[in-house]
Amino acid sequence: MYKVIEIAERVSAVANLVKIDGRVSWVPPDVTGFEPYYTYLVESDETLLVIDPGMVVHWPAVHAAIEERLAGRRLMVFNTRSELECIASLGRLMDSFDNVQTITSCPLNPFDLMHRKQPQRMHPPSAYVGFGESLQDFGFAHLHSLRPVIKMLGTSWLYDSRGKVLFSTDCFGGDFLATPDEPLVRTTLEGAPDKAQLRATMLAKFDWLENADTELLRRFWDGLFDQIDVEVIAPTHGRIQSGKLVASQVLNDYSDALLGPVGKSAERVTVERPDPIN
Amino acid sequence: MIRPHFALGAAPYDANLPREIAPQTFWLSGCSRQPVGEEILHSHSSFYMACGTEKTAIIDTGNSRDWPDVRRQLLEALDGRKLDYIIPTHPEMPHMGNLEPLAELFPQARIVGDIRNYHLYYPHLEDRLEMRHVGDILELGDRQLELIEAIIHDLPNSLWVYDRKEQVLFACDAYCYTHEHEPGQCALLAEELPQEPTVADTSFVTSRALAWTQLVDPEPYCQALDAMLAERPVKLIAPTHGGVISNTKRMTELFKEGMRNIRGQ
Numbered sequence: 001m002y003k004v005i006e007i008a009e010r011v012s013a014v015a016n017l018v019k020i021d022g023r024v025s026w027v028p029p030d031v032t033g034f035e036p037y038y039t040y041l042v043e044s045d046e047t048l049l050v051i052d053p054g055m056v057v058h059w060p061a062v063h064a065a066i067e068e069r070l071a072g073r074r075l076m077v078f079n080t081r082s083e084l085e086c087i088a089s090l091g092r093l094m095d096s097f098d099n100v101q102t103i104t105s106c107p108l109n110p111f112d113l114m115h116r117k118q119p120q121r122m123h124p125p126s127a128y129v130g131f132g133e134s135l136q137d138f139g140f141a142h143l144h145s146l147r148p149v150i151k152m153l154g155t156s157w158l159y160d161s162r163g164k165v166l167f168s169t170d171c172f173g174g175d176f177l178a179t180p181d182e183p184l185v186r187t188t189l190e191g192a193p194d195k196a197q198l199r200a201t202m203l204a205k206f207d208w209l210e211n212a213d214t215e216l217l218r219r220f221w222d223g224l225f226d227q228i229d230v231e232v233i234a235p236t237h238g239r240i241q242s243g244k245l246v247a248s249q250v251l252n253d254y255s256d257a258l259l260g261p262v263g264k265s266a267e268r269v270t271v272e273r274p275d276p277i278n
Numbered sequence: 279m280i281r282p283h284f285a286l287g288a289a290p291y292d293a294n295l296p297r298e299i300a301p302q303t304f305w306l307s308g309c310s311r312q313p314v315g316e317e318i319l320h321s322h323s324s325f326y327m328a329c330g331t332e333k334t335a336i337i338d339t340g341n342s343r344d345w346p347d348v349r350r351q352l353l354e355a356l357d358g359r360k361l362d363y364i365i366p367t368h369p370e371m372p373h374m375g376n377l378e379p380l381a382e383l384f385p386q387a388r389i390v391g392d393i394r395n396y397h398l399y400y401p402h403l404e405d406r407l408e409m410r411h412v413g414d415i416l417e418l419g420d421r422q423l424e425l426i427e428a429i430i431h432d433l434p435n436s437l438w439v440y441d442r443k444e445q446v447l448f449a450c451d452a453y454c455y456t457h458e459h460e461p462g463q464c465a466l467l468a469e470e471l472p473q474e475p476t477v478a479d480t481s482f483v484t485s486r487a488l489a490w491t492q493l494v495d496p497e498p499y500c501q502a503l504d505a506m507l508a509e510r511p512v513k514l515i516a517p518t519h520g521g522v523i524s525n526t527k528r529m530t531e532l533f534k535e536g537m538r539n540i541r542g543q
């Protein structure tokens with residue numbers, strides 16, 4: 001059973017749970033419990049924007065949630081990555097609705113990444129939004145595409161400056177549910193995963209981090225997080241982190257876990273941000 | 279102002295593909311053309327077929343956008359045989375983007391490899407999936423395919439494949455290079471191209487397709503590659519995003535040099 005939960009003003013998550021059983025590559029092997037997966041919906045008066053339609057296993061739920069909420073508005077889809085976790089259902093979505101505007105910051109055009117069975121459904125060409133640019137042409141001036149600090153394939157993060165939500169896609173998803181009835185959103189640090197688990201989860205996807213130049217990564221990290229205020233961390237999978245204190249502590253914990261703690265003598269390097277969000 | 283995204287679209291029909299690169303070993307491919315500045319850069323999304331006396335297998339599936347010609351090439355290479363195994367090296371569209379239509383076209387084919395996550399991507403294919411690990415062997419009759427560690431990869435659930443009989447290394451995202459050439463030259467071996475691929479050609483693709491190479495010391499990866507090659511004689515290297523390589527020693531040096539050059543860029 002899926003749930004739709006509000007995580008910020010006019011931002012909701014269609015959440016589905018998967019029991020952890022060792023068959024998923026981005027979950028470390030010793031983790032047990034349940035992993036939530038999300039498709040995010042951002043709404044305006046004219047448009048319903050779907051962030052990552054997700055995997056086919058969740059398509060019936062995502063489809064139902066879109067049908068329920070669309071209410072005659074324009075449907076748009078932004079994919080944060082060209083990976084199957086984000087786009088396996090895209091062909092099904094395009095086969096189910098007309099006039100869907102696809103938008104991405106990834107180098108690959110979404111139309112090059114799907115099989116469609118209903119070619120009679122007409123859609124406009126995909127639109128490209130560069131890093132640092134907003135989605136204002138689509139009615140979402142508060143949504144900004146960001147160059148991710150850590151990535152594997154073509155990836156962008158999204159930042160909602162209105163709700164201070166960071167859509168972090170395959171990063172920061174290292175918080176799992178022990179039982180299916182636990183909350184999908186963390187609002188307190190009590191019981192938060194330790195740094196070892198955060199690191200293990202990131203390395204399960206980004207195994208190159210083990211050999212990475214952390215000094216360079218820290219520059220990228222500080223270059224971004226010095227410029228945005230994050231109050232909600234909204235990954236593709238793993239528990240959502242909500243609240244100013246929770247989000248900032250969790251980001252610090254990830255930073256320590258991946259880049260090592262900043263020592264007293266360590267110099268904070270300010271780099272010119274190549275893609276300012278404003 | 280809304281900016282339309284550049285779409286590559288389906289690769290055109292190529293009369294030179296499929297190409298038999300070793301006995302009963304076929305190269306199938308879609309070659310995309312992308313304008314980069316003044317140039318048109320070609321980039322392969324190749325996959326391969328190995329046919330044994332008992333069973334047939336493909337390594338990777340071709341890119342979803344290229345399905346019409348991929349389908350034609352597959353049927354031609356199979357020459358009336360059925361397809362038994364689909365081995366996606368990793369779950370990324372250029373490597374497994376045709377899994378759904380392939381499963382439909384060949385209802386008896388099994389999907390084998392490191393198939394973690396695939397039951398979530400495509401739950402209707404779950405009973406077709408067979409998990410395999412590094413070191414496992416797939417028997418095709420008179421030839422064996424060994425699943426080996428993908429030393430240079432993007433997604434962690436990647437595998438390379440080594441054909442023990444014909445000594446072909448199917449190296450998915452390694453040994454990639456762009457090529458600039460006349461129409462009709464997409465199915466040429468690296469050594470047959472009018473100009474041999476350069477260190478810069480391999481650096482260009484590797485640094486973009488595998489962005490992590492910009493942030494790591496390449497030496498452990500180069501050493502692991504050498505160690506793997508020391509244990510296995512390789513006559514042909516069959517990458518996804520470059521032409522087939524017969525001058526394997528020289529191209530290995532070139533590829534490693536390309537890896538080393540990335541951080542200096």
Ligand SMILES: [Fe+2]
Nearest residue numbers: 370432433451
């Ligand atoms: Fe790949």
Ligand SMILES: [Fe+2]
Nearest residue numbers: 372451518519
């Ligand atoms: Fe690839």
Ligand SMILES: [Fe+2]
Nearest residue numbers: 309320321464
């Ligand atoms: Fe070509």
